[in-house]
Amino acid sequence: MRAELTRLRESIDNIDAAVVHMLAERFKCTQQVGRLKAEHRLPPADPEREARQIARLRSLAENARLDPAFAEKLLNFIIAEVIRHHETIAGTGESGG
Secondary structure, rough: HHHHHHHHHHHHHHHHHHHHHHHHHHHHHHHHHHHHHHHHHOOOHHHHHHHHHHHHHHHHHHOOOOOHHHHHHHHHHHHHHHHHHHHHHHHHHHOOO
16 A cells, blocks of 8 residues: 555656646746737737637546636636736836746
């Protein structure tokens, strides 16, 4: 039992590391989007795109047998952070973190 628990926890740790790296890559891309939006004076938020992304992620979650409501909450959290970054970029002309 102890060995199985250790094996599973190591898998979880590896998955967590992969999630962090994937989020870092996602935010690198969204920072570039924020710079483009600022350069062209576009608003930091894009509600239509966000709605499409939420619907898409809910569908992906259903297909993966993950609670779609959880997936939507996670994406909403990420979107809020992206918008915050975009607002910072638009206000200062820098990446803002």
